[in-house]
Amino acid sequence: MSRKTAPRPARRLPHLTHHTSLITLGVVLLCAPLLGACGARRTPDLGRIFAGARERKGKRPVIVIPGILGSRIVNRRTGEVVWPSLFRSDVDGLSLPTTPDLAANRDELVAARIVEAAKLAGKFGPEVYVYYYLIRALEDYGGYHEGDWNNPPEDGDADTFYVFAYDWRRDNVESARLLVRQVEALKLRLGRPDLRFNIVAHSMGGLVARYAAMYGDRDLPASDESPRPDWAGSNFVSKIFMFGTPNGGSAEALAVLLEGYSVTEGLRRRVHLLNKLSREDVMTAPSIYQLLPHTGQARFLDSNLRPLAVDLYDPETWRRYGWSAANDPEFREAYARGTARGQEAPTGHGTLAELDAFFEMALERARRFHEALDARVEDGRDAPVRLFAFGGDCEETLAAPVILRDERAGRWVTLTRPKSLKGDDGRKLPRSAMVRAMYAPGDGRVTRDSLMGLGLGGARQSALYETPLPVAYAAFACGLHSDLQNNKTLQDNALTLLVNELMN
Numbered sequence: 001m002s003r004k005t006a007p008r009p010a011r012r013l014p015h016l017t018h019h020t021s022l023i024t025l026g027v028v029l030l031c032a033p034l035l036g037a038c039g040a041r042r043t044p045d046l047g048r049i050f051a052g053a054r055e056r057k058g059k060r061p062v063i064v065i066p067g068i069l070g071s072r073i074v075n076r077r078t079g080e081v082v083w084p085s086l087f088r089s090d091v092d093g094l095s096l097p098t099t100p101d102l103a104a105n106r107d108e109l110v111a112a113r114i115v116e117a118a119k120l121a122g123k124f125g126p127e128v129y130v131y132y133y134l135i136r137a138l139e140d141y142g143g144y145h146e147g148d149w150n151n152p153p154e155d156g157d158a159d160t161f162y163v164f165a166y167d168w169r170r171d172n173v174e175s176a177r178l179l180v181r182q183v184e185a186l187k188l189r190l191g192r193p194d195l196r197f198n199i200v201a202h203s204m205g206g207l208v209a210r211y212a213a214m215y216g217d218r219d220l221p222a223s224d225e226s227p228r229p230d231w232a233g234s235n236f237v238s239k240i241f242m243f244g245t246p247n248g249g250s251a252e253a254l255a256v257l258l259e260g261y262s263v264t265e266g267l268r269r270r271v272h273l274l275n276k277l278s279r280e281d282v283m284t285a286p287s288i289y290q291l292l293p294h295t296g297q298a299r300f301l302d303s304n305l306r307p308l309a310v311d312l313y314d315p316e317t318w319r320r321y322g323w324s325a326a327n328d329p330e331f332r333e334a335y336a337r338g339t340a341r342g343q344e345a346p347t348g349h350g351t352l353a354e355l356d357a358f359f360e361m362a363l364e365r366a367r368r369f370h371e372a373l374d375a376r377v378e379d380g381r382d383a384p385v386r387l388f389a390f391g392g393d394c395e396e397t398l399a400a401p402v403i404l405r406d407e408r409a410g411r412w413v414t415l416t417r418p419k420s421l422k423g424d425d426g427r428k429l430p431r432s433a434m435v436r437a438m439y440a441p442g443d444g445r446v447t448r449d450s451l452m453g454l455g456l457g458g459a460r461q462s463a464l465y466e467t468p469l470p471v472a473y474a475a476f477a478c479g480l481h482s483d484l485q486n487n488k489t490l491q492d493n494a495l496t497l498l499v500n501e502l503m504n
Contacts, residue, residue, distance in 0.1 A: 043489065044488050046495070047140070047141065049141075050142065050495055053495070053499040056499060059143070059158060060197065060238060061147070061158060061161065062160070062162070062498065063197045063209075064134070065200070067201075067204045067244075068168045068291075069084070070130065070168065070205070072165070073112070073169075076108055077108060081112075082109055095281050096284040098284050102361060102362065103171070103174065109167070110167065111167045113163070114135075114163045116132040117130060130482070131486075133485075134202075142499050146162070150189075156186075157195055162197075164205075166179070168287055169286075171287060171365065171369075172208050173211060173369060177218075183197065183236045196237060198239045198498060200498075201242055201245065209237070210387075212233045212237065214229035215229060215230070215372065216235075223364065227371055227375045238385070239386050240386075241390065241497070241498070242451070243391070243490065243494075244481045247450055247453040248296065248454065250293065250446050251293055252291075252397075254414075256277070256282050257324045280331065283326050290365070290370070292366055293312065296374075296456040297449070297456065300403055301402045305402070305437045312363075313366065313367040318363075326355055326356070374468075383470035390484065390490040391484065392477060393441040394478035397440055397441065400437060401414055402434070403415075415438070418439070419434065444480045444481050452474065453471070477490050
């Protein structure tokens with residue numbers, strides 16, 4: 001019996017009103033002091049450029065993988081949407097249980113659909129278009145139609161895209177293995193065991209895709225074993241298109257563990273209209289630790305802006321500097337009483353011994369995940385899956401936090417945002433000097449070097465770029481991390497590569 005899916009209603013263009021999305025407003029505010037430099041930006045007319053792509057048949061199917069916060073999180077029993085949501089749920093927190101058995105730390109929340117758009121302030125508030133324009137570009141310009149994983153259309157092996165929604169709080173290896181199993185099941189339903197997909201991934205989704213391609217359905221090896229990629233996932237992955245993927249990690253992940261996370265990055269320190277991830281929430285999510293800078297990318301400075309050796313994988317480092325809620329005396333006291341803020345889920349409570357064991361395991365898991373992504377094919381063979389990098393390099397992006405001692409308060413202070421200060425050697429360091437020392441070109445969250453994998457060590461695997469990653473093509477534009485996937489210049493580059501690849 002033939003399988004057909006009901007036609008989906010056409011996506012409507014967003015109604016433009018006097019309301020402006022906070023992401024757009026953030027860009028406006030960033031440009032305001034430099035209006036002469038920002039100017040009016042011209043964007044490619046994708047409708048004209050790809051006028052013939054909609055009619056071109058036989059394009060390799062695509063899998064779309066969102067980044068952190070990019071999938072809706074709902075209660076599996078009640079259906080309540082916990083993320084994105086204006087207010088915190090009365091029943092479900094976004095915190096996971098905290099025991100050293102990371103795989104068992106589950107709650108009632110599951111991933112639903114990708115977040116295309118989100119209201120930031122109720123019915124009449126501004127709307128942020130998260131993945132709406134990416135999905136629209138695939139449909140309207142690329143000539144793809146969306147397929148259902150469980151009931152794919154008859155032509156679901158070509159000209160089709162599938163969205164992989166996953167619980168972005170959980171371990172990225174777990175998400176990658178779930179992706180592999182979901183794809184293999186889809187290939188069986190399509191009767192195409194030989195089918196390979198192109199993956200379009202944003203941010204952390206690129207790490208999930210890379211692990212799946214490199215290791216297939218394998219878990220990380222034991223801590224005393226070196227990871228050895230066999231590229232088992234190459235039997236279903238052709239190319240990976242990465243938008244703002246932190247291949248070398250992101251110093252912003254440390255800032256998130258210290259301060260929490262908000263999607264309103266342009267106004268992150270001024271407006272918190274949307275229910276954000278608190279630092280208590282992110283402390284429980286293994287994926288956040290896996291976004292930390294890798295050994296080759298981790299940079300820290302002392303109060304004189306000199307390099308400071310810091311081992312991010314050592315729990316003692318975090319205890320010394322008081323990093324994360326797990327090492328905050330006030331939070332620990334509340335946690336021990338079972339009244340910790342951000343631990344609304346009943347399963348979120350435990351003993352301090354469990355909390356400490358969880359924290360150590362999360363850091364160890366991050367170390368092994370980084371080693372797995374940074375591992376190279378030992379016999380010198382070329383990687384069978386090529387990477388295509390799309391990023392931003394116009395925004396000042398945190399690359400080197402500053403750690404200094406507040407002797408009066410008797411504690412360490414970690415600066416993740418620049419401000420003028422006086423060094424131990426008596427020098428006055430203006431904010432401009434701090435910016436040059438702490439920041440690097442990027443998209444506001446991921447540096448250009450991290451996207452390209454620079455500093456990770458290993459032999460060059462790219463024919464075009466000085467990087468140990470198998471990067472076949474790279475393109476950059478001016479844009480914030482959360483909006484790269486919607487950038488028309490980057491979409492132009494990505495679509496050109498996607499729609500011109502016809503399967504044999």
